[in-house]
Amino acid sequence: MSPTSQRILHIAIPSIVSNITVPLLGLVDVTIVGHLGSASYIGAIAVGGMLFNMIYWIFGFLRMGTSGLTAQAYGAHDLPEVSRILLRSSGISFLLALALLILQYPIRIIAFHLIEASPEVRELASLYFHICIWGAPATLGLYGFTGWFIGMQNSRFPMYIAITQNVVNIAASLFFVFACDMKVAGVALGTLIAQYAGLFMAYLLWLRYYRPLRKYIEWKRVFTHEAMARFFQVNRDIFLRTLCLVTVTVFFTSTGAAYGDVTLAVNTLLMQLFTLFSYIMDGFAYAGEALTGKYIGARNRTELRLTVRHLFGWGIALALAFTLLYGIGGKGFLGLLTNERTVIEASSAYFYWVLAIPLAGFSAFLLDGICIGATATGIMLKGMAAASAGFFLIYYGLNASLGNHALWLAFVSYLALRGMVQAWLIRLRKSN
Template identity: 30%
Template sequence: MSGHNQPQPAFVVTHRMVLGLALPMTFGFLTIPLLGITDTAVAGRLGDAAALAGLAIGAVLFDLIFTTFNFLRASTTALVAQAWGRGDHDEQEAVFWRALLTAIVLGIAIVVLSPLILKLGLLLMAPEPAAAEATSHWLSVRILSGPAALANYAVLGYLLGRGKAKTGLAIQALINGINILCCILFGLWMKGGIGGIALATVTGETIGMLVGLVIVLRGFATRNPFHRPDLLDRSKLKALFALNSDIMIRTFVLLGAFMVMTRIGNAYGPVVLAANAVLMNFFMVAGFWLDGLANAAETIIGRAIGAGHKPAFDRGVWLTGVWSLVLAGLTSLFFLVFGAPIIDFLTTVPEVRLMAYEHLPLAAATAVCGFLAFHMDGVFIGATWSHAMRNRMLLAFLGYLLALALLVPWLGNQGLWLSLNVFLILRGVLLAAGLPRLRDQIF
């Protein structure tokens, strides 16, 4: 190793370290729904129902594509954190370059394939002709942000792996802030309509990427990736693609679980479907809190493994787990107490409100039932135990399908929500059960 690499001293995991890594990212994630609200509010003021429907369909398609590629962020965080633990600065830089090049290649591929993606998406969603036209217009502009959006995953992953969560938050806030301002400017003030809303996002992502690259590259020994002899190292690339593909399969299964839930809910008619959509917001908000702590676990566990420091690993697992449970408990309690007025705010339809009140306890329980799944995901990604994580996710999904087969015919929509909670519990328990053996293999 070069003189640029020095082993990190053994480090102590503290409550302050956990919250210092988790909270900035949580606030960063919370700006995402704010952005969605702004897009919807601007589209809603265009005086065209088709524009609003087109935006909603386009956003679902875009989120589906880009949630799939979130593995870029997760794998970059884990590999950079492990290199940090070893004190290997060269490898931290190499991991970033590999992630960035992968992001740009995938981003360009998405842009090239966008006509096909749009055609398939519209076939899947089957919207009205006017809404389909609005979706096509929005997505054809929005998709241009593909390379920048994926590059931002690489930037954020690198910053989190280095423990720079506050810088990550600043970039997220910058992207979403520019997006919100440009959305109002392009969409309403300059009368750009739905195309203006899409252009606002492209602007935010591109500026965010440029600022992120300046911040990251400022500390690099070499700013030309092709000066790195190990950049396209076959074994390193193979490990990266194996890790990425496992995380991607896990994400597909997770998306599949939610699609199955929507599909079954659809069979109960529009009132149940609308009530479930309102209540899913509670699970999404809980997810933002728990994702922040999962990110903290990725960084701490990656560093502990890189440094070969078992006490830091054990304490990292324990403290991130305790805080996950505390926040999940507070979130569930908050929704149980204030859920009804939140439902009233989200919908004005009386039947939908009544249906949502009825299922509120099960929706509020998702935070507590899911805390271990989110937490263990963070631990397994940080440790790069992606095969084990993927296999246990598939097992949990089988358990979910079994729960649906047993509970839905018996309990209807209540059975649907119960099955979701069973799925979340199964994911957490199956991962936690495999943890001691995997830890003993590493240390």
């Protein structure tokens, strides 16, 4: 194996382990409520989880921007700036979390105006939301820590944190749901406790292994006008790009809910397979972030080109492997998530869309990572905007004749367009 692939795997493998545990948070929640005897429980977790995806993805720049900026500072051996970036990101994270806690009721009211769901699903999802929103400080704080660790070429610590969160979540959720008979509220409490366990571990790891960096901190330079202007300039495009992503995701879930609780449950279960693939691909995207930023900071164009080439080699191999895996065992996997026969039977009509996702979407994940590391966030935004426009054009053009199939076709096309437009823009930029 080449040294370039070894460096990629050194970051990607721990990232894959940690990222694959992230959908386990959702899988555990869906699996627990999937055995409570009603499709509305699955729908409530889907809607409640979608609300938090909508909220937290908007602030995804706290992780992505921190990663790219930290990696470039690390590559340039600028340790004072490395230290200041973490403080900058953490400070902004907690201010934003405070705003979310203060505005939780209007946020929930506005969100449910945008989501079509049955009264029972709406009531259960509201309960889930008002418990889990208190995890905002932990979640946003972890965005900053995770991005910073990855930028420092250290993906092991996010892995330790993710494993801790999942162990705590599984234990707490099972206890509250089955021992205390709390159902959806128990799932929410388990998630909340796990979020703060993760933040506490992140701080302990930083304190144990990065404490010497404190000597580089100059507090008067942490939140200077120039530093903050650069931070938000880099993250502006990520923020707008994330708004597009959230819009597509919210529309996908809310439109599925409008087709009925069974269709909503089907879409939720099938999307777990996409989520599983996406977090594994994100492991290699994180490697792209860290190594691209490092080599740009160090002005090493040779290693940068080799890294990109090897990343795509791994991406193609993973896409083919997942297509085969889902083709062989995907339907059996759905049976592990729920024992509702009506939901499992209804999923058969849509399962082939899941098989198209890996090859359609792998390049979008890799190019996102490369652009984040290069802080070329304008390319990310343009690619996402074009793909989002394509999503809505396809859905509204075919909805009358295809229904929920039009929704899935639009989603798969959206994934493919993201990668295609980004690749074209990068080639165009190089030619200029």
